[in-house]
Amino acid sequence: MKASASDERLSTGVSGLDEILHGGLLPGRAYLIRGGPGTGKTTLGLHFLIAGAQRGEKALFITLEEEQEDLLTDGARSGMNLEGVDFLDLSPGSDYFAEVQTYDIFAPAEVEREPLTNRIIAAVEQIQPTRVFLDPLTQFRYLSTDTFQFRKQVLSFLRFLTERGCTILFTSEHSATTPDDDLQFMADGIIELNFDEYGRNLTVVKFRGSDFMGRSHAMKLGGAGMSVYPRLIPQNYGVTFHADLISSGLPELDKLLNGGLERGTVSFFSGPTGVGKTSLGLQFIREAARRGEYSVLFSLEEEIDIILGRSNAIQLDAAAMLDKGALLLEKIEPLQYTPDEFARRVRHEVEHNQARIVMIDSVSGYRLSMRGHDLVSQLHALIKYLQNMGVAVLLTVETAQLTGDFRVTDHEISYLADNIIFLRYLEINGEMRKAIGVLKKRLSNFEKTLREFEITGEGIRIGQPLSNLRGILTGAPTWINREGAP
Amino acid sequence: MSDAADKLLIVGCNPKNQELLAAFIARLGYASVRADTLTELAQILDNEEPLRFALVDISGFNQEIWYLCARLHARDIPLLVISPRQSAAVRKLGYEHGAQTVMEKPLAMRELADAIHGFIQADQ
Numbered sequence: 001m002k003a004s005a006s007d008e009r010l011s012t013g014v015s016g017l018d019e020i021l022h023g024g025l026l027p028g029r030a031y032l033i034r035g036g037p038g039t040g041k042t043t044l045g046l047h048f049l050i051a052g053a054q055r056g057e058k059a060l061f062i063t064l065e066e067e068q069e070d071l072l073t074d075g076a077r078s079g080m081n082l083e084g085v086d087f088l089d090l091s092p093g094s095d096y097f098a099e100v101q102t103y104d105i106f107a108p109a110e111v112e113r114e115p116l117t118n119r120i121i122a123a124v125e126q127i128q129p130t131r132v133f134l135d136p137l138t139q140f141r142y143l144s145t146d147t148f149q150f151r152k153q154v155l156s157f158l159r160f161l162t163e164r165g166c167t168i169l170f171t172s173e174h175s176a177t178t179p180d181d182d183l184q185f186m187a188d189g190i191i192e193l194n195f196d197e198y199g200r201n202l203t204v205v206k207f208r209g210s211d212f213m214g215r216s217h218a219m220k221l222g223g224a225g226m227s228v229y230p231r232l233i234p235q236n237y238g239v240t241f242h243a244d245l246i247s248s249g250l251p252e253l254d255k256l257l258n259g260g261l262e263r264g265t266v267s268f269f270s271g272p273t274g275v276g277k278t279s280l281g282l283q284f285i286r287e288a289a290r291r292g293e294y295s296v297l298f299s300l301e302e303e304i305d306i307i308l309g310r311s312n313a314i315q316l317d318a319a320a321m322l323d324k325g326a327l328l329l330e331k332i333e334p335l336q337y338t339p340d341e342f343a344r345r346v347r348h349e350v351e352h353n354q355a356r357i358v359m360i361d362s363v364s365g366y367r368l369s370m371r372g373h374d375l376v377s378q379l380h381a382l383i384k385y386l387q388n389m390g391v392a393v394l395l396t397v398e399t400a401q402l403t404g405d406f407r408v409t410d411h412e413i414s415y416l417a418d419n420i421i422f423l424r425y426l427e428i429n430g431e432m433r434k435a436i437g438v439l440k441k442r443l444s445n446f447e448k449t450l451r452e453f454e455i456t457g458e459g460i461r462i463g464q465p466l467s468n469l470r471g472i473l474t475g476a477p478t479w480i481n482r483e484g485a486p
Numbered sequence: 487m488s489d490a491a492d493k494l495l496i497v498g499c500n501p502k503n504q505e506l507l508a509a510f511i512a513r514l515g516y517a518s519v520r521a522d523t524l525t526e527l528a529q530i531l532d533n534e535e536p537l538r539f540a541l542v543d544i545s546g547f548n549q550e551i552w553y554l555c556a557r558l559h560a561r562d563i564p565l566l567v568i569s570p571r572q573s574a575a576v577r578k579l580g581y582e583h584g585a586q587t588v589m590e591k592p593l594a595m596r597e598l599a600d601a602i603h604g605f606i607q608a609d610q
Contacts, residue, residue: 101500101501101502102500102502103500103502103503103506104500104503104545104570104591104592105498105500105503105506105507105543105568105591105592105593106506106510106592106593106594106595107592107594110592110594110595111506145594
């Protein structure tokens, strides 16, 4: 009997994919998995069958290519327990090559199809599966005399299975010379697997009867089989929160910021290398730790030991915060993550560990370390998500120039910022000094003057407003109303 | 059940083809006798075994096959020649040596079944 229309969903066995499919597959339908060699089609099929077997459903793998034994070995190697999954192995054995003589009296389609069909019918009627994975269905193309016959046979075969209450996943092997457009039209849903220069990804391009998350999503094949990382859609997340001010713990800095930074805002700490952006972020994190809040610092450039050593030298003592569980300091290695995977990592810290400050150090590091393209919009989505979750986001933004004409960022991303705090080197009376200022604060007023910024052995020191200087943004300011001034 | 006179002769040098043809003919309800070599075919003709119909796949045989085809025709055994490809020359030679019809490989099972039924009914 054909499954009736209901809200019931079948898990694919891959949680990220279920999320993309808004809960899973609709039962009693046939879904096509497309992809080139080595993209994970069979792995996804195995997950689907195992998910069924674990729920006590009958699951049948019809293999026309890989031997059952190889599938079991590969599955075990990937930590997949195929217990409870039935196999119908229709792959040609070695005897076919060694013993079987060739023939040309009839077309192979006429000779081979009937015995194959009979074996499938017998297996389906004996096992009565509710989940069937057929790998690859395109083999049937060789058993059809023409495309019309193939289309008719596939439609009839899929109907034969769905009428018996099966949900079917089938794969296709396609190329420029043998396209699979016909199968795409016949399938109730299409999951495309791809492997490009940025890594693996998965896209749902069709899902009859249900909405789904469009675009491509990062995917990994590893020790536990397939993992899918749905693209972060910020508007799907949100909590009610008060945009409280969070203090830096430094009264002068708080004055500059009209009290501090608000929760649910993104703050850019902009400045050239070595000026103290990371230390400034750690200052906010230390104050959060004092309030008993948990923060996360993702370092995309510097090693953890260097950050720990430096923070210790200036009394910010990140190591103590780590020990108390008030801080997670994580180094993200180059090309370790795609943006979707990184977003899932960040989400875990926010949703499971209640991180209240997330610092990403730095934007250039993010752009260099992430695998993928369109990184600015991915970073935008991550930041928006964090804002919706009421997290204070600290982003360090490196500017290329040490002195001279002022720029907030070289990445054209300043539109993302609610607050822009900049640090810069100044030359005053032939001496190298540093200054801190606020350029933008979306939710409140702020001090328009700059203050001297100094990192000392006792910590960060913010001076009084530099009100007697002009031309500060040029990096070489001059004194106003002072003897000798022009 | 078919009696001896219902036997169809299948001639061809590819054993797998012969096996498939024999199985196909059996499914149609007829018995068959196989000749996989020219010698076997000559023996069957020498023994004057009763035959209703002959299917001769000429692929792989030398010119002598045409002489043996002519002998089958001389015994009024309806003859279907199977050609490895579409060839006007083979078709001409086939008809010259007594073939009622010439078909090219691969054969469509339904077409072959119709041809065999047609010959048998015409013979009756």
